[in-house]
Amino acid sequence: MLEVKDLTVEVGGKELLKDVNLKVEKGYTNIILGPNGAGKTALLMTLMGFSGYKIVSGQILFKGEDITHMSIDERATRGIGIMTQRPPNMTGVKLKNLLKLIAGDKDMEQMAESLDMIRFMERDINVGFSGGEIKRSELLQLAAQSPCIYLFDEPESGVDLMSIDIIGSTINDLVHGDSTCPGDRKGHGKSALIITHTGKILDYIEADRAYVLCNGTIMCEGNPREMLQEIKENGYEECITCKLKKA
Amino acid sequence: MQTEESLKKRAKAALRKEAAYGEKFDLDEYSIAPKETKYTDNLNELDEKSQRTLLNVGVVPSGEGRGGSLVMVDNAISHSSVSDREIELMPLHFAMQKHDWLKDYSWNLVPVDADKYTATSYLENANGYFIRAPEGVKTKLPIQTCLLMGSKDVSQTVHNIVIVEENARLDVITGCSTSSDVDKAMHLGISEMYVKKGGTLNFTMIHNWAEQIGVRPRTVIHLEEGATFINNYVTLKAVKSIQSYPTARLTGKGAFARFNTIAVAHPGSELDLGSRVIFDAPDTKAELVSRTITTGGTVIARGEMIGNAVQSKGHLECHGLVLNSKGTQRAIPILEANVDDIELTHEAAVGRIAREQVEYLMARGLSEEEAVGMIVRGFLDVGISGIPDELQKDIDETIAQIGKSAM
Numbered sequence: 001m002l003e004v005k006d007l008t009v010e011v012g013g014k015e016l017l018k019d020v021n022l023k024v025e026k027g028y029t030n031i032i033l034g035p036n037g038a039g040k041t042a043l044l045m046t047l048m049g050f051s052g053y054k055i056v057s058g059q060i061l062f063k064g065e066d067i068t069h070m071s072i073d074e075r076a077t078r079g080i081g082i083m084t085q086r087p088p089n090m091t092g093v094k095l096k097n098l099l100k101l102i103a104g105d106k107d108m109e110q111m112a113e114s115l116d117m118i119r120f121m122e123r124d125i126n127v128g129f130s131g132g133e134i135k136r137s138e139l140l141q142l143a144a145q146s147p148c149i150y151l152f153d154e155p156e157s158g159v160d161l162m163s164i165d166i167i168g169s170t171i172n173d174l175v176h177g178d179s180t181c182p183g184d185r186k187g188h189g190k191s192a193l194i195i196t197h198t199g200k201i202l203d204y205i206e207a208d209r210a211y212v213l214c215n216g217t218i219m220c221e222g223n224p225r226e227m228l229q230e231i232k233e234n235g236y237e238e239c240i241t242c243k244l245k246k247a
Numbered sequence: 248m249q250t251e252e253s254l255k256k257r258a259k260a261a262l263r264k265e266a267a268y269g270e271k272f273d274l275d276e277y278s279i280a281p282k283e284t285k286y287t288d289n290l291n292e293l294d295e296k297s298q299r300t301l302l303n304v305g306v307v308p309s310g311e312g313r314g315g316s317l318v319m320v321d322n323a324i325s326h327s328s329v330s331d332r333e334i335e336l337m338p339l340h341f342a343m344q345k346h347d348w349l350k351d352y353s354w355n356l357v358p359v360d361a362d363k364y365t366a367t368s369y370l371e372n373a374n375g376y377f378i379r380a381p382e383g384v385k386t387k388l389p390i391q392t393c394l395l396m397g398s399k400d401v402s403q404t405v406h407n408i409v410i411v412e413e414n415a416r417l418d419v420i421t422g423c424s425t426s427s428d429v430d431k432a433m434h435l436g437i438s439e440m441y442v443k444k445g446g447t448l449n450f451t452m453i454h455n456w457a458e459q460i461g462v463r464p465r466t467v468i469h470l471e472e473g474a475t476f477i478n479n480y481v482t483l484k485a486v487k488s489i490q491s492y493p494t495a496r497l498t499g500k501g502a503f504a505r506f507n508t509i510a511v512a513h514p515g516s517e518l519d520l521g522s523r524v525i526f527d528a529p530d531t532k533a534e535l536v537s538r539t540i541t542t543g544g545t546v547i548a549r550g551e552m553i554g555n556a557v558q559s560k561g562h563l564e565c566h567g568l569v570l571n572s573k574g575t576q577r578a579i580p581i582l583e584a585n586v587d588d589i590e591l592t593h594e595a596a597v598g599r600i601a602r603e604q605v606e607y608l609m610a611r612g613l614s615e616e617e618a619v620g621m622i623v624r625g626f627l628d629v630g631i632s633g634i635p636d637e638l639q640k641d642i643d644e645t646i647a648q649i650g651k652s653a654m
Contacts, residue, residue, distance in 0.1 A: 050606055072609040082610055088603045092625020102611050124625070145611060
């Protein structure tokens, strides 16, 4: 579904990602772990094509097509959907109007209800929203978009305990649908790449592979739960040592 | 007491007096607009093109959903009818004959010698509309008026008086436009509005001029205790120059004024648009909101609040978008407090559309053009009610074109 090859990215002249390689296969949910400032957000923003993230070298392939230099909307219409950490205040743009535009003929009423977003329909997107409200509004928009791959940047951050349940389970519904058994998930066909700092999201969604990003480079990959456990015990230092050992 | 003679003398002395702001026009280049025109009993009988001209400035030819209609072409009244019998709507000249007391309201708020435009309008004995909501009468449907330029190379002079008596409520929609074959002309418009104790005046003005038209409105609103004045001003089409600075005087305790200005300056247009509120009584409030866009023209967004009475509160908001490097936005907020217990604030911001907003929408699958259009539409939406569908469609089309010009 998505393949990143030797990706090196600069922001404001500073190299934030160096020779990054990763894959998300059809039906896979992969996570990216890593300390603050590792370049996790830069990676997701680059995959979506946001300005300011300059690709110095490398390639991004989506469903076999080279999208490295495509515009954001071209990527979106091909099936990439993103939930960023801090979306901008969209003064004057009402949630209802944008949703209608994204959803087309799809009826979003039920989804809006289950995300408790009905009362936000007439509001300007993100203006005066709390952390949890922003995430719920993003999920509602993503549901309307129904992409082939979901990019989530720390979906659990800045969210109160009440909201995290609804956000976590909605993400699981969107990505995995009704299927609960790991083998069947792939049949649903949706992929996801999730940045998580705390791993909290794994309480809600099963992941297939974890990548650890440190200093702009993928240090290692492996089983999500095992790696998370190891990081919890030994911190990210272990990853760096591990990488050095491998080298 | 100003007599006709003293007014005439002052006006004559001011005939060469330039206005404080805006491009200087030589009125000698324009002949006086015709004072006679064909009277139309029924606006529905106008040809399709004229009906569209009216619709595009919010004036509904069938009169449906409106309490009355008055149309002025050049310097002559071409239609006047009223279905809401409780409201007075008639040509000002007719009203002056009918009501002897009206002379006290005429040229009372706007000085005849403010500049050469007011002086000329006075000396031309400008006609216009007179609208009055009697005490306690609340209109259910808005009154609509249209000031149309029908001839080339002329100056149209208009004088309007609006009176909302105590505890009355009046909604007015005024559209100003030009016939399609008129490119160059001047519009001078004097408006004096009185909102008495507890009254409400909701005034919406839509301008739809042409590329070589000069526009010089002169408006003053007088508000008494507990009175409310809401002004919506919309100008989205090309014009040569508009310079206006309507002033609301809050003279009674608890009076409230709000000015919403929505404007687009196209290449070659200069829009010098201000609004001024003078707080002359305690507990008065005002909000001045200006949302302007330039696609290559010049916008000067002025806003001024002068606080002369305690416990008054005013907020001024000027937001301007610059969609390409040919355009200019200048925001000039002025706050003046002459007493201590008062709160006057402003926020002004000019610049381009935030890139991250455009990209946010693009990440949802909208093209860049659609994204800009959506942001512009939201930027200009300050919630004006009573806009007919046709005008809304025209506004949407204009916004779509604006979106393209930002590419």
